[in-house]
Amino acid sequence: MGNGRYRTVFHTALTPADAFDTARRELRSWLVVKSRHKSIDIAAYDAGETRLGDGIVLLHNAQAEEGGAQTRQWQLRENRGGGYWLSSLVVHAPAKAKDPQQRTWFWIDVEYVRTADGDAEDRSAPKAAIPRIARQLLGVVDARDHWAELAAKPILIRPDRIDDLLEVLTDDERRLPTVVASPHNRVPFDDWRKTIEGVTRFLPGLASLYILDPPAAHEFNREVGAAFGVWGGAVRTYLPGLDLALDEDAARHRVLSSTRIEADVDRSARLLAGLPRRLASGGRLPKPLSRLSRAAVASAVSRSESSDGTASPDLDLLLEERTKILQENNELRELLELADHEERRLRAEIDDLQNGLLETAAELEVENQKNVDLFNLVRTLRKRLEDAGRAEEAYLPAEETTRLPTQLPEVLERLEELDRVEFTGDVDLVWKLEEKAQSSTWAQTTWRVVVALQEYADSVARGKFHGDFRRWCLEPPSGASAIPVGKVKPDESDTVRKNAKMRRKRELPVPRDVDNSGRVYMGAHIRIGGGAGMSAPRLHYYDDVRGTGKIYIGYLGPHLEVKSTN
Structure with a gap:
């Protein structure tokens, strides 16, 4: 759990059939690549078997909701050390398109789960890298975070696309950060673009990525204003809820300077990915996915593990045993769904607290700086009055004050x-x-x-x-x-x-x-x-x-x- 997990959620305009076919195709391709380094039996996967190797299990579950919505879930478990890697792929499709911009959702989770018998001395869990299947899907589908485009590499923005980028930045439905890179003043643009691809390599699926060409950078900074601009090769992370009307909001959207990037690209890449990973891992799921539960896959595990018994010659006993197993499975499913609901509720509370902490910290930084600036200004003006022989005026109270409304x-x-x-x-x-x-x-x-x-x-x-x-x-x-x-x-x-x-x-x-x-x-x-x-x-x-x-x-x-x- 936590920051070690990789999570990406995005929607596409694919039809349900195309979305499910794409997921199956890319999942198999991913397993083929993994089989070159691990003992994964691709023939067993093609035959629909759950056990693909020693300590490697792949479960698949299909759900049809009331109203016609469909969900396909795949869950890969790979034992390792004192725990296991758990990789989940969920594809959720609506019953039918309500408009031409139909949303079919993809949800990928990868995390390391430490078991009870794991090494008690080692409390830390390894951090999940960006899974190859996430990069594959981002490369073959038009992945979106509402209007933001999610791609494996930063998307080039020319002047004719500035309005599109501004729509993305100010879009209230945007869930993920948007990372915007500016051209370098001294490094040729094509060379700097390759550097930016390196410094953003840990961000695919966690943020929408864009790079401004030189003419676009000038236009962009004019549109957003000095407080929210990005220039000189810097990279800026614009968090959801961007408010261009308030200069005070600017401190919340952090800037990574070109100097720091050039000094250490690898460290800069990890620094840049830290906050987006935390927000993606602990953030709320979109409404269509928040109703889903990993309990459905867990119940599929129960069914697969309870199907290994030998058939009884007594039909009545067999039916009785089957009814008992189904009842136990239903009870287990209800308990798991309750636990999953509680987990989502707690994650939502953590997300709210985290966002509130970020905003409070940014506001405090801004107010502290404003206080310092005002203090320096007042001190300078008073000194000028004293130097001009008007010391008695330097400490007179203000003649007029303007109060901003608070309601x-x-x-x-x-x-x-x-x-x-x-x-x-x-x-x-x-x-x-x-x-x-x-x-x-x-x-x-x-x-x-x-x-x-x-x-x-x-x-x-x-x-x-x-x-x-x-x-x-x-x-x-x-x-x-x-x-x-x-x-x-x-x-x-x-x-x-x-x-x-x-x-x-x-x-x-x-x-x-x-x-x-x-x-x-x-x-x-x-x-x-x-x-x-x-x-x-x-x-x-x-x-x-x-x-x-x-x-x-x-x-x-x-x-x-x-x-x-x-």
């Missing part, structure tokens, strides 16, 4: 201070967000957003700016309020716009003088905060500055349903 409903109340931004949405949804621990952070982010919208709208109304809000954030006038441009989405995807149900959810209230129907489509939205899944807040707005002179916020609440969400 989202307070943001709505303070909109009265702004004359060009109006909230027309459901207040109850805003109060719903107050139930979350991050609500105070979301409130401060939302206030920064509405202030930026106000200044943008005022500038447009005065004829001083002629672009849209995204352009305003991309190239803000000197001294103007703006937010990171990666947070601003001018419209929804084609999938959402063309789906009647999804589009209706974005037809939001406005005054009648904006539209006679009292509602308009608000595809433009802003990502307010991080967080996983549908709880991450969104602000949908309608820009009518060139009409009624205002911007209308028709929705502030949890992420609206999208087509790609299961």
Whole structure:
């Protein structure tokens, strides 16, 4: 268990039949390669036998859920030392495609399990390397972590794919880290690309991997802003829940410098893989897989081990014995499923605590640095005043202080201070967000957003700016309020716009003088905060500055349903 385990989970658009065929083909290929170094009987595997050699057992189980979903599970156990290596491959397919982007899930686990009779002096367990079957599958299927591409090597990003990368980074459904490498200032790009492939070699399946070419690096850093950029050959790990609207969030997304990489590529590779491995190993499984249980395979073990007895000539006794075995197996399955459920619950709690610890540590680092910076600034300004003969002014209290709101409903109340931004949405949804621990952070982010919208709208109304809000954030006038441009989405995807149900959810209230129907489509939205899944807040707005002179916020609440969400 723990950090020694390798785990990867990804989905594909394969049909169930193709997914199962691919899994069987790559599993056999993997075993063939292993047989060159271990006594694995491939003929026994082809014959459907469970024992493939001395201390080597392969179990296969197929499940059909109510509703038509299908699952295939393979579990390879290899005895070694005071324990055994346990390798699991699970393929889960839905009953039928609900949309063209069907999700068929692959789940690979490899870990060393120490048995009770193992060496008590050796408490440590060996760390699982990336299994060859994981690299094989990543090489033959279009593996995805929602929108992120999972590949065996970093994917090249040119300028025309910057928007795709930004979508990946700010995607709330992303479960795994995204690792982005930048070009080196002095090393030829092709040579540095090979170095990056070496330093990311322990990451396939644990993170989505990308490398920016020189023109793309310039564009990328302009889009995400200085706090979130990566340059000079550095590699940056962007964790899930990235919030480009908060510079304070930048410390959470660690940078590995080119200097450290060049000094020791091997050590850098292990350092880079540490956090992604921990997150993948201890993180929550996607919802379609969280209902599955390894107890199903365990019960298959019980059935295979209880099928070696000799047949009884007494049919009644045979049926009685069979009924008894089935009853015992059912009881065992229930116990194993209960234990598996408890294990998943505890892992979810550990994952939450781990993520909370990372965020708290990052916030503490940022606040400490800000305090130091402010202290140095105040000390410098006071010294300048003293040197100018104005020492009496150096210690006067501030004439004006600005307090950021700490509650989202307070943001709505303070909109009265702004004359060009109006909230027309459901207040109850805003109060719903107050139930979350991050609500105070979301409130401060939302206030920064509405202030930026106000200044943008005022500038447009005065004829001083002629672009849209995204352009305003991309190239803000000197001294103007703006937010990171990666947070601003001018419209929804084609999938959402063309789906009647999804589009209706974005037809939001406005005054009648904006539209006679009292509602308009608000595809433009802003990502307010991080967080996983549908709880991450969104602000949908309608820009009518060139009409009624205002911007209308028709929705502030949890992420609206999208087509790609299961």
